[in-house]
Amino acid sequence: MDNAVESLAGLSVTDGWASSAPNLQRNLGILSSEEIGLAMMLLREGQKHLFDHWPEPGVDDRRKKGFFDQVAQLNANYPGGLESYIQNARKLLADSKAGKNPYDGFIPSVPTGEFLTFGNDNFMMLEEAGVREARRAAFVLVAGGLGERLGYKGIKLALPSETTTGRCFLQHYIESIIALQEASCSLVQDQHEAEIPLVIMTSDDTHKSTLLLLKSNYYFGMKTTQVKLIKQEKVACLADNDARLALDLNDKYKIQTKPHGHGDVHALLYSSGLLNLWQSAGLKWVLFFQDTNGLLFKAIPASLGVSSTKGYHVNSLAVPRKAKEAMGGITKLTYTDGSEIVNNVEYNQLDPLLRATGHADGDVNCETGFSPFPGNINQLILDLGPYIKELSKTRGAIAEFVNPKYKDSTKTCFKSSTRLECMMQDYPKSLPPSVKVAFTVMDKWLAYAPVKNNLEDASKVPKGNPYHSATSGEMAIYKANCLILRKAGVHIADPVTDIFNGQEVELWPRITWSPKWASTFRDVKRKVGECCSISQRSTTVINGQNIFLDGLSLDGALVVNANDQAEVKVTGCVQNKGWALEHVDYKDISIPEETRMRGFKVCKIEQVEINYADPGKFCFES
């Protein structure tokens, strides 16, 4: 008999603490003191079924040890340990069974926030303020999601954000951060070269592929020391309302696990120690963002500018939301005692909450054609100081929820095992009223075009609601670039309508630029001169920092590559057969999945391509 057993809570085999689980009791001799401690905790928490099938000592001993390795890991990964996890689960499952509304006692209303208009003086002032602050920011990308709704076999970060250049989401994000870093340092004339840190939260589903994508592309130009990967672990699955842990159907020595949600990012950042390092390095802001929004960086400078000029501790970026769109609504929640919070109400909870509080029609559009509740795009900007203060109390634990799918209305059995989940945007829920929580709304065309839905689901989206597909995500990038150039004075032809993979979309000229060409609208304005025009069938690829369009008339395809020391003016009339978008059949499996999922491919028929690899001043006149 292991002496350590005696010392554990004064209990031993002879005390009979394990007598309710006789198969475990017979195996105590093969377990270490740590394992016995975990076994005691499991029995205390009603988990004796986990040992029901355990054979005599000597049979499957290694697998029994493996079971405890997993239990130890699940225990270590959850703030408060597995015991807290089971207790929290039991409570949330009871609330769910009782049909308890998590917002019981709260009255929802539309909050007030900052509404920005792209391109006006205020917007440009905020962009400049944001760029100034960017060198004191750290970026955190949550990318542990499997992307089940999209159904793509690879990681979403590796998908092309658009197929004119093929630049994938991760490349686009990293180049955008580097461009901001350079713009920020040159704006404040900082001799000391700031390096904006990037943290990527991965999971077992995405970790290896994310690392491979970075390594095989030399981190897309970022220093390897600037990028850190933190991996979230899955949590234990629950088999019933008593929060009994679910065993793997194919391996009875393994507990089933599932992802815990993007809310894990706060606990992981806290335990990584990075937040304190950033604070000592003088950083002030942490910006969280998601894996597939090709427009996001067009909105970052101004929203960071809002945070810094208004002194907001928490600022969520939002866009006008269509009723029932799969994005949470930013909502003011007033409790019966008069206290208030402004928080995201997730898209599946907004409708029932509204119906339960006197809004008979639930989640519907108002006279503007949009829901009165701004849509949360899950881009959060936190002031690092108050964030550290809060996390030192909570250790990053975030309010959880459970969403079991019951077999029938008795709510006694689940269709399949469930687990607790948490969302990163619920961080403000626990904050004291002294913390300044706000949100900033921008145009959707400028800030939000995620890639989440597979083509079948996208084609079933109600007319007028966004598809959130690979097709619409790419089209949105062209549209935004066109509207920005229009605002800067370029004559851009109107779009035509086309249908790809059953989705009707606006097809604008395919204009792209590398992030270093322009981080802000002022940059764009500075780089386009008088009398430029671009026809609808045209494609433009601007790849370089100091490329100026002046008196350019384009009808076809134009590609300009220039290194940072080359200053290139592009003028005159460029006309050629250009690059066409050719429809492809999504069922044709000889075509790459990345192409099929958007329903078209770029056919490069004819173009003018100019390259400037040497420093100097150049003028290209066609």
Ligand SMILES: O=c1ccn([C@@H]2O[C@H](COP(=O)(O)OP(=O)(O)O[C@H]3O[C@H](CO)[C@H](O)[C@H](O)[C@H]3O)[C@@H](O)[C@H]2O)c(=O)[nH]1
């Ligand atoms: O366990 C997880 C689950 C998800 N993610 C990451 O979290 C992000 C968001 O995941 P989803 O795209 O699945 O999120 P949803 O569409 O369900 O919803 C979230 O994004 C929406 C906007 O895109 C709304 O803001 C909504 O309120 C918010 O919960 C992705 O980058 C994903 O990779 C993780 O890192 N770990």
